[in-house]
Amino acid sequence: MEVVETIESSFLVNLLYLLGAVAFVWGLRLLSSPDTARKGNTYAAIGMGLAIIGALIEPVQNGGNNNYGWIAGGMIAGALIGFPAAKKIKMTAMPQMVSVFNGLGGACAMVLAIVELFQNQGTTMGLGQAAIVYFTLLIGAVSFTGSLLAFAKLDGRIKDKHVTFKGHSILNNILLLVVIGFMVFLMINGGTQGMIIGFLIVSLIYGFSFVAPIGGADMPVVISLLNSFTGLSAAAAGLIFGNQLMLVGGILVGASGTILTVLMCEAMNRSLFNVLIGGFGGGAVAAASDDGKVAKTANASDVAIQLFYSQSVMFVPGYGLAVAQAQKVVKELDDILEANGVDVKYAIHPVAGRMPGHMNVLLAEADVPYPKLLDLEDANSALPNTDLVVIVGANDVVNPAALDEPGSPIYGMPVLNVWEAKNVVVLKRSMSPGYAGIQNPLFFHDKTKMLFGDAKVSIQALVAEVKNL
Template identity: 40%
Template sequence: MISVLPELVIVLADLAAAFLLLFGLKRMSSPVTAPSGIAYAGIGMVVAVIASFLYALSVAPEAKPHLLMNAGLAVAALAVGGGLAWRSGSKAPLTAMPQMVALLNGAGGGAAAAIAAMVLLGGVSAPAALVVTLAGALIGSISLSGSIIAWGKLDGLIKRPMRFPGQQIANGLAFILTLLSGGYIAFIVLSGAAPILAMPTLIAVFFGLALIFGVLMTLPIGGADMPVVISVYNAFTGLAVGLEGYSLQNPALMIAGMVVGAAGLMLTLLMAKAMNRSISNILFTNFGVTKTHKQSKIEGELKPTGAGDAAIFMRYAAEVIIVPGYGLAAARGQQKLYEFVKLLQAAGVVVKFAIHPVAGRMPGQMDVLLAEAGVPYDLIFQLEDINPEFETADVALVIGANDVVNPAARTDKSSPIWGMPILDADKAKQVYVIKRGEGKGYAGIVNALFYKDNCNMVYGDAQVVLTQMIEAVRGLSKTAA
């Protein structure tokens, strides 16, 4: 009875955890209910972790002498990991969220790979379980090393893509060697043949090759592809966790892993569509390989203007559509932006926000940025909903965005972003662009919008410029009084 009861409690706890994870994910689909969704999912994880300690009540007799030490190590790991996560999560600015997501995602993949390593070293003879364990080990290892490289790129430690002649051949060879090493392990285990190396060494070689492939796969990828990379590795981590859940016969891991994997896959599909890239192109053919494009000549000139003049023009407009980008997040100007918006609204101006799916360095980053500043959700519109309104808008205010408003995606077939859905900011009657300088976007091309007749540049840090705009509008009120 004492061994049956813990197993029953574990199963029930795992099912409860899986339900809380699914319910939390459902609530995360709306910005209004997302905070509670995160809380429910967190409670589910806590339930699953606590339930895992009940396995100690039904361990084999030979393992009982090590029970106290292993439980202590588990508690210590939870304390250290939880403390570091709490500290970094509470102190990291919003602009560092993509890097943190990449690191945590890599940690999930690494955890799945570590589980697979323990299962393999402990011995697994069932063919299905062996294949699933090896697959989870491969995917988890790739997610771990690839996510670390993605973190380095997002954090600025790796400044540019690293490419060399024959890179795709090298990547393909590394992947084939990884598969061959995993296949050889499976052959040795299932056939009982004598291995050429000790099994722990073979397993280490397999994991080493998988980690190297993850690095080689990610190094050549440019910054413009980072949103897709994050979602791909998110799917990888979920799939690896689900596979290792099958190896351990743990329903909570299986359900959570498959849900995360499916969500990551759907997000990858949406990101690929938003960037006019096919999934096969991203994963199997030209992943991280950028063709050389000759940009068409851009006519016109840049026309700088003052922050105060732009603000006064918007104060007397009927409708203003704001396009936020990573530059707004980097300047931490979201609070000043909403303060400026409220001044415009008080003057009777209709203000809306236009969000591109790949704006920023992480999917959904702009939505979170605006939510943090308290912008009401009914003012925030996605690309397909807001694009028809640009033609009738008096002003489009672009803040720190670049490629997502570049009309070359519609007009220049030689452009690397040709065919990518963009926000039609150039169709507004007047466009103001707040930008630090004349730098290029992630795609490495000059934005044709900046040279159009209806566009003016407002140079400077977004927070500083928005502060000047607020003062200009308030100055009008004082003059009127």
């Protein structure tokens, strides 16, 4: 098959593909406002439907074979797996689900590239075409195993320390060179089936290995990056089949993943390179802040009284909120406080949680109106006028070391300046440092009190206490 579309396509098919591409773009455009976003998703889904119809009726080489039975079987099986999974999944587990779906998309592109290579055995592919096919295979495979590892990490099935070791980034660099070298060799010389399978295996290993050292607070970056890889693999597969719609869809996804990757890196003030090297935190920096100081503790009734008599309260949710499934109780507390004239807001740091926008989805699930969710800048300007900040399962995003300890691994990362508020309460299970393993001087700050315990249990206690006031 040529890269350029040589098959004569009918007018109807071309029209379907064109409308499909427009629906994708228009759908993404409508995603830019919460009011129209749902419609946008529906448009994109319709675009996908048109694309599939187009693919089913497009005139193809060896026409007449069609094998519609195989196609129907595959589509039914996929739908039977996909729909129930999407209906059942908890909002707190969204990062895992997105990772899995992402990996499957990459795997699909990878499979297409393998077949293309095997079918073209013995014939000479042009260099351009060969480059496209091997690129599809590589990116698809990396996205596949990378996403599966990201899923396993997010789901707590694999701990970072199980899959990584000192100097892992050196191994990754070597692997990357091997993969690229191998790819160039195969592009120029063509490959036997054994070599193609060898290249596939190396690519799969690289995908796994490149995600291995990245963990914890860096997950939003890596998920975004894998998202953009899957988009690229779909776009490259589109070039293999000379299908413009696949190209457009893939590139849109690639663009979306790339933008999110950049935004997440900016939110942590780190370069992508720095993230990929991995090993965030855990350095020798922890010591400085906690010498001799003791964190003050509070009990639920103290905090309840403080909440009740505040004029403005700001919740700062983090991954701990998701783990404790505490979003609904937070909303309950919010309702009671609002009923008593307390102004309640939420401060959402861009990298709070394990994927971009994770906290927003959880709070939306709990019926918190989105105008109450403040982003980093708005929250920081509102904080000096806030009476009480309640931190629920967030840690690194409220760490003052980011501003005043040049030695800290998170130095320079924009954080929520919660210490500018009049009082801070930290809901936390224990004094252990956050996911990144960095001690947080905020816990020892004059304004801070700690309320120990599971976030959900603590907030339930607060709800009960506030109701009694």
